[in-house]
Amino acid sequence: MLDAKTRWNVRALDKRAKTLADSLRVSELTAHLLCNRGMGQVEDARVFLHTDESVLHDPFSLAGMEDAVDRIQRAAEGNEKIVVFGDYDVDGVSSTALMCETLEKMGARYDWYVPNRFTEGYGPNSAAFQNIQEDGCTLVITVDTGIAAIESINAAQENGMDVIVTDHHEAPPELPDAYAIINPKQPECPYPFKELAGVGVVSKLAHALLEAFPEDGLDLIALGTISDLVPLVEENRFFAKFGLRELDHLNRPGVQALKEISDIKGPPFSEETVGFGFGPRLNAAGRMDSAAPAVQLLLADDPEHARSLAGVIDGYNRERQQTVTKITEEALDQLQPKAEKLPAIVVTGKGWNPGVTGIVASRLVEKYYRPTIVIALDDEGSGKGSARSIEGFDLYQSLSKHRELFQRFGGHRMAAGLSIDEDKIPNLRATLGEEVKRTLPAESFVPSTDIELTLSVEEVTTELIREIEELAPFGIENPKPLVQIANVPIQQKRKIGSLQNHLKMSVGDPNALDCVGFRLGYLHDRIQNDANIHLVGELSVNEWKGQEKPQVILSDVAVKERQVFDVRGRKDLQSFIYEAYTSEPLTVVIFQQEHERDALDKGFASNDFLFPDEDRLTVPTNILFLDLPKHLSDLTRFLNENEPFIRSIYTGFMEKDQAFFTVKPTREAFKWLYVYLKKYAPLHIKEHEPVITRYQGWSTDAIHFMIQVFMELEFVMISDGNLIVNEKPLKQDLHASPTYQSFEEKREIEETLKYSTYEALKAFLFACMSDEKKQEVLTDGL
Incomplete structure (x- = not known):
């Protein structure tokens, strides 16, 4: 067996899909995806598929828009100095650039300002506002920030500098006394769409100001x-x-320069290009230092200057990657091994870069799937942190009830930013833990995967994939569809990549479908070639030398049948198995207690040992048969009694003294030796061993074996140190000798378990387990 990393929620085909498919002339599968996105009505689906400017709402339906437009127009006409006050993430710098370009078109006198994350912190602050006002500014327009900056904005208004707030973050209970506030989430705002980004809000203001x-x-x-x-x-x-x-047109010199220096593929560009290419690099400036180069890059009109700025930003991104890796490792050191027992995670570090705490928090959520807060502490005991949540836990609402803990706090359901005194962090850790325990059931700590389609290999075609791509760009509330391909045979699999850390497979019979799992190379040794596999992933088209082939980019896999792994004779047995099962139980089954020392010498932990004559399995586990049983019945009994708890089976079957390759004396050999003994008895056998060996070529072990058999059958005996022959022995078969029986059984055990083919060994092991239980393997709580 191989458990999936997540809980799979597989959606049934929507009953409305066929009617919708007929109306839209798309496949029923694509129609099902539209229904999943709330587009079950034909007209809604048409609008979604053929989105155009008709979906844009009147910008003046935003509360505060009329006052804001009137004040900005008066400032532009009166040659007042306007300052755009931005934020340091991608939304913030793009909002700043768009607002500046709008003011440029209006002929206004303007400047822009983005606070430094490290020296000023998040959002508007009184010191910055004072400096701006002393520079002659009479109007500030905040973009992607300001909704919670009550003190600084109120002070600015009282001092004669107007502030217009444009923001999209959740509105706190008390709002600043700004000249105007434009935020679709503020109370009583009638704007019909509440989910604009900061730059989306600025685009509405630009639309209203420019009348287009x-x-x-x-x-x-x-x-x-x-x-x-x-x-x-x-x-x-x-x-x-x-x-x-x-973006495809590359009209902006800064975008062109960033693409070239960062080796970003395209055009055409996709949402993934932005999310994993342009976005992280534009974010890096504000995370590592000042965000000013990012704004300058987006506003640059000189290609040479843009290339210089792009180089600076790409350097920040490389530095950011190294910093994230270092802090993540330090956070993991703090957490291990207790993290999986915690309802929520709060980690802190002196000297950590507060610009990357959000990324580190996301990585910890990805590893442990717990609501997580990462806090960077300075030497004065003040902390700046980022929080990330999991499905089912509203981070903003839960922590908003405890605002007294924070110097500053803001965010939304899945993410938040905060400032806090170091001495309040223990209280925060306890409070967050209690909120999580009160809100989330135990199963919520296993991430879930929503699977929208279950397909056969034959249904995965380039035509279907191209049709589904019409739903792009994908993102929140319009996710790239995940599909399941269930119970298919593996044609081939291998590790790929310079580090051998990726997995490539071909599945299906007779048709083959390629599958690629990035960073899933470790699964190669946990999936047997003869297993039927269940796959979850995204559909894509692989284009190579003008040829197109459908493929699946894997996100999760499962094997729901019991697997047998043949590890007989492996020298790296312990490391091979423990690397495969770092997070799953393993039981080392030892039939012969004298091999316990061997197991310890190989590096296995004694608390993983089970001796079948003393104990039985009580919980689901993978098992390793370390050694051979003395009797095949011992193995048969163990498998039959413990089958419901056996997941995957590893067959080590080590043995020191082998019988399989020992020459078995024939009946003619026994007959010859008996005649020889009868002729020369009484005799000292040691004196005759060289003669016998010279005549027959037998080893001394073979000679001793046959004599032992004769003695057990009372054909010969020892008298006064001499071997003599019984003149009237009972007529007995060789099998009446316990030594002969033991030798025969040992050879059978080795032939069956040690030297058989993989196919024969698997068939034998499965035959030991009752048919009706074959698929009834218990799993942990599932």
Whole structure:
């Protein structure tokens, strides 16, 4: 068996799919995907598939828009100095760039400002506002920030500098007394779509100011919208879909330069290009230092200057990767081995870079699947942290009830940022743990995978994949569909990649489907070639030398049948098995107690040992048969009695004294030796061994074996140190000798278990287990 990493939730085909498919002239499978996304009605599905500007809502339906437009227009006409106050993530820098380009089109006098994460922290602050005002600014427009900055904004307004807030984050109970607030999530805002990113809100303000949608800024809107992981539906789908097309044109020198220096593939670009290519690099500047180079890059109109900035940003990204790796390793050291017993994770570190705590938190969630907070502490005992959640736990709502713990706090359901005094962290750890225990049942700590389609190998075609791609760009609330291919044979599998850490398989019979599992190379040794496998992954088209083939990019696999792994004779037995089962139980079955020392010498842990004559299995486990049983019945009994708890079987079957390759004396050999003994008796056998060996070529062990058999059958005996022959022995078969029986049985055991083919060994082991129980293997709580 091989358990899946996650709980698989497989959706049944929607009953509306056939009618929808007929109306839209798409496959029933694609229609099912549309139904899953709430597009079960024909018109809704048409709008989704053919998104255009008609999905855009009137920007003036946003609360505060009229006041904001009026104030900005007056400032532009009056040549007032306007400052765009941004944030340091991709949404923040793209929002800053889009707002600046809008003011440029209006002919306004403007500047921009993005706070430094390390010296100023998140959001508007009074010191920055004071400096801005002393520089002659009379109007500040915040983008992607400001909704929670009550103190600094209120002070600015009182000092005569107007502040217009544009933001998309959750609105706190108390709002700042700004000149105007544009945020679809603020109370009583009638705007029909609440899930805009910060740059999406700025695009609405730009639309209102310019009296036309800023199409040339769609690339900026796509960068921020996709990177900020907002739902890619309705207006956001339009922004992402048409923004990616604008990005394809590479009209912006900064984007062109970043693509070239970072070796980003394309155009055409996809949501994955933004999420894993442009986005992390633009984020890196603000994570490692100032975000200013990222804003400058997006606003650059000189290609040479853009290339210089792109080099700086790419360098920040490399530094960011190294920093994340180091902090993650330190966090893991803090947690092991207790993390899996905790309801939630809170880790802290002196000198950690607060710019990457969100990435580290995400990695810890990926490993342990617990709500996680990572906090970077400075020398003064102040901490800045990031929180990431799991499905079913609303991080923002849960921690909002404990705002007294924080200096600052903000975010949404799945992620949050915070500032906190070091002495309050123990209270935070306890509070978060209690909130999680109160909210989540135990099964919530195993991640779930939503599988939208169950397909046969034959159904996976390039035509189907191209049709499904019409649902792109994929993202939150429009995920790239995961499909299941169930119970298929493996044609071949191998490890690939320079580090041999990826897995490639071909599955199906007679048709073969290629599957690639990135970073799943470790599964190669946990899947037998003769197993039927269950796969979950994303469909894609592999293009090579003008040829197109469908393939599956694996995300999870399972083998639901018991597997037998032939490890007879492996010298690296312990490391091979323990590497395969780092997180699953393993029981080392030892039939002969004298081999316990051998097991310890091989590196196995004594608490994993089981001696069949003393104990039985009580929990599901993988088993290793370390040695051979003395009797085949011992093995048969163990398998029959313990079968419900046996998962995978590893066959070591070590043996020191082998009978299989020992020459078995024939009946003619016994007859010859008996005649010889009768002729020369009484005799000292040691004196005659050289003569016998010279005549017959037998080893001394063979001679001793036959004499022992004769003695047990009372054909010969020892008298006064001499071997004599019984003149009137009872007529007995050789099998009446216990020594002969033992030799025969040992040879049979070795032939059956030690030197048989894999196929014969597997057949024998399975025959020892009752047919009706073959598939009734217990798993941990499932």
